[in-house]
Amino acid sequence: MAQDAIALLEADHHRVEELFREFKSAGDPQAKLHLAQVICMELTLHAMVEEEIFYPAFARATGDEQVLQHALKEHAEIKELIAKVLTAENLDGAIEAVKQHTLHHVDDERKGMFAKARASGMELATLGGQIQARRAEVADAIQEA
Ligand SMILES: [Fe+2]
Numbered sequence: 001m002a003q004d005a006i007a008l009l010e011a012d013h014h015r016v017e018e019l020f021r022e023f024k025s026a027g028d029p030q031a032k033l034h035l036a037q038v039i040c041m042e043l044t045l046h047a048m049v050e051e052e053i054f055y056p057a058f059a060r061a062t063g064d065e066q067v068l069q070h071a072l073k074e075h076a077e078i079k080e081l082i083a084k085v086l087t088a089e090n091l092d093g094a095i096e097a098v099k100q101h102t103l104h105h106v107d108d109e110r111k112g113m114f115a116k117a118r119a120s121g122m123e124l125a126t127l128g129g130q131i132q133a134r135r136a137e138v139a140d141a142i143q144e145a
């Protein structure tokens with residue numbers, strides 16, 4: 001049986017929270033740059049599967065347009081910040097901005113959308129399977145590029 005969609009998305013959240021901690025404690029500029037790239041890539045992939053799979057399923061199950069639009073607005077803000085990271089003169093500052101917005105958004109998802117999704121009886125296992133398949137597909141495409 002596929003993993004629960006919320007468990008998968010929360011595993012992403014925890015992985016990124018850990019990457020932010022690694023970035024903070026890394027001393028070497030090359031290591032920091034690499035971690036910054038991994039953070040941006042993980043967040044981009046995570047936002048993609050949420051927007052393609054989880055968010056639409058949430059909207060269909062709950063009809064909660066307000067929660068959906070709020071989450072999409074936060075994604076748009078985070079994407080704008082991500083776009084600035086790799087050309088930033090101050091990498092620490094750029095990652096800090098991504099981190100603050102991301103932690104806030106993750107907190108909103110946990111307390112709002114995910115709690116509502118669980119209560120709605122959404123097919124979380126089916127969605128989890130779709131998320132895993134989409135992730136694997138994109139990861140393959142990146143490796144081939
Ligand atoms: Fe999100």
Ligand SMILES: [Fe+2]
Nearest residue numbers: 009050106109
């Ligand atoms: Fe998320």
